[in-house]
Amino acid sequence: MDAKKFDLGINNAGGENVKPFGNSDRYGYMLGDLGNSLLFNLIGSYLLVFYTDVLGIGAAAVGTLMVVARIWDAINDPMMGVLVDKSKPNKNGKFRPYLLCAGIPVGLMAILCFTAIPGMSESFKLPYAYITYIGFGMAYTAINIPYGSLASVMTSDPVERTSLSTFRSVGAILANLILMTVAPMLVFAADGSASAQGFLKAAVIFAVISNICYFFAFKMTTERIQHNVNDESKEKISLGKSVSMLFKNRALIGIMVASFGLLIAMFLPQSLNPYLYKDYFGNANLVGTASLITMIPSFLVIPFGGKLVAKYGKKEVTAAGFVIATIGYGLLFFLPITNPYIFIAINCLAGIGTGLINLLVWALVGDAIDYQEYITGKREEGIVYAAYSLVRKLSQAVVGGISGFALGIIGYQSGVTQQTAEVANGVKNVITAVPFFGVIIGLLAMIFIYNLTKSRLEEVNDELNSRRSN
Template identity: 30%
Template sequence: MNTIEKDMKKSLWRQRIGYGSSDFACNLIWQVISLYLLYFYTDVMHLKAAAVSVMFLVTKVFDGFIDLAVGFMIDRTNTKWGKSRPWIFAGAIPFAVTAVLAFSVPDISQKGMLIYAYVTFILLSVAYTMVNIPMASILPALTADPRERTNLATSRIFFSCIGSTVVSAFTLKLVDRLGGGNEAVGFRIVMLIFGVVGCLVFFFCFFNTKERIRISEEKVSIKAILSCLIHNKPWLLFAANIIWFFGGFVIQAGAIIFYFTYNLDNKELSSVAATITTLIPVVTNLCVPFLSRLTTKRNLMIVGSVLHGAGLVVVFIGGSFIPVVLLGVVVAALGYGLKGSMHFAIQPDPVDYGEWKSGINISGTLSAVNGFIGKVGMAVASSVAAAMLAASGYVANAPVQSASALNAISAMYIWIPIAANVLTIVTFLFYDLDKKLPDINRELEARRKEN
């Protein structure tokens, strides 16, 4: 290997690690939100589950519109650092600060506490949008090679799983130790640590990525954007799956601590299950570059959905027999890891299809619309989860829950995610872009050279 080849390989790996590390930073906060925010609001802040249900719906829908605004502005951003990278840099500190604020418990009335929760969660969501939407919109600009995009997406999922595993394995232990038994204090200190680390990692990402593919700076009208979206069949299918993917994930992740605490009477095991759920996908993720050579991304998405659903069935069959339950958690995690890798590997492909068909590139807007759909899906899912707890008669911190509450928790952890997997399988049976993409990319490359 000559010097030029060594430098190229070094540059590739530097970018893969730099890009992937951004999701490590995101998940230090995002995973805490997914696993513990509902618990934090109901059992630490002592807010009513019904009020939390409404709050999740309102704040997430509002946040979805912020996604659209950020994506729209990314497409109109032109700096020497590119379109997306400046947003990652600018959002790093606000993301860390708002994470601490959202997991703090002020000494005020319950009404004031609810208002505080609304404000801080909205601020955290806006800060999350500032760093997360650019992570998606930047991918088409990093490389035009579909295989390298899969490698970059694999790196992102790998670091995402590492970040999620850190949260799953250590958060509750750190909360207990650093808070001295006071969960309110413990959560605030833990989020301060995670926020600082995440902020530094975002800066690392900024300095180790480069937007190599020049995107057209032509201003695009709203009408042209809508036309591009409506006539982009691969994106329409991908967009539908965003709802099933994130909706199912949010409900299941939020139910882990409830399911193991109350249905299995083993709260400590919730950390074990959460760690498995985030660590096992690392193994799957490392296999993705090899698996992608054997079959299409669409097929791998379907296989992942089958495995995820099958694992949850095993959890149900296992009942209170812990070894079988954990086996099911492992199988489900393998499937989820494969689905997650494919979700991010597929995401930039409809951007290329849209540019090929319409002649315009709207990667920022498209990423923002994806974010908006995901936020709405998560809003509905989070609201449904909280509403199910409220309607079932769930009582925070009660040593024993009613049968209806246990059934609701079981539905959240097992049956709703299974239904989401079925919808993913059905959706991707109609997805056929993988085979067309090489020809599309060759034609796009020729157009870019002409311009």
């Protein structure tokens, strides 16, 4: 097999000893997702407001733009995955160089997305939005797919991969905290109106911070497993064949379905929480407080992720997380809760489950990459990660559609100070039912589709290590 693992004391292709896996890798990988999430979440949380309130683009036109962008993602992401797989490693590795060469373009495109060019004609605003938003998506894909694939070559140890997944989740949590606390102060004027200068300032600041994170992620991480997939004597990788082979990877299909259910369960409340607290609980001021409190479980489970995986296995702990989340969301759905603080408390219970899952999801993706090599004999980190990344983007698009259609179906009236009791109850039902059924889908996928139990994963890793030593 044309692969070789480099452990402590074994020389790499350049004749240099490879340092052992350690905290430098963990913190470096965390910084990578901190950089990614700052820009991605800024775009996801505030670009719609910028388009409608600053550029003056209609909401329907923006919705069409989002759909077109997701269609292009379905084409662009697999293409980028194959391009990454075909790239040849240099002295810095195969994936780490993308952290430097793609970091500046993704930052620049984010800035352009939030730039209101003085004197821009009305007829050019929508085309400008298409160019910059799709351009940002392509630049983000160019850094996110290599970054996500990087973990699979930093280590093959299950516990070490779990720690990478944990630290990546911490990076995302830190990005969300920064976004929730800093962004509103920048993008809104004193009177609460959207500020064009504020949006631009936020984009510039976040782009600079992100590139600093990318630089240190590059410097602090190490690729320890090299795969010579570009040997000219080997069979060429084609996009069509690579995509078709993904359907044989039960581990990948399982984590894709499970993540789809999980992300719907997590993103839909974020989208509808303002309506829930404003119209159902009658206290719009609780939205920010509820968001911060429900993040606490994500921090509380961090010390336990690695220990639980070492004892029980990643699939087993992830399935347990789905069980906890199902109980929490089930209570929210079935109980006639009218007290917002009880609602928040039960949400925290569900958050323990989703927090466990989020700690492990990236390690599961790394195992799916290994399993792809196990069943096909080819190392294709990029195309596997691209497939998983596409599902995450599609889940966000689905949430946007569900949120809009649901509000219309239950009779929500824009601009009305007080909604009817039927509408308020409808919001509560939607915001609890969708997450409940979403985590059920995730639980079923982990039990019946995802096939890498602790013992099975050990067999796969032993076989891969045997191939790589020959």
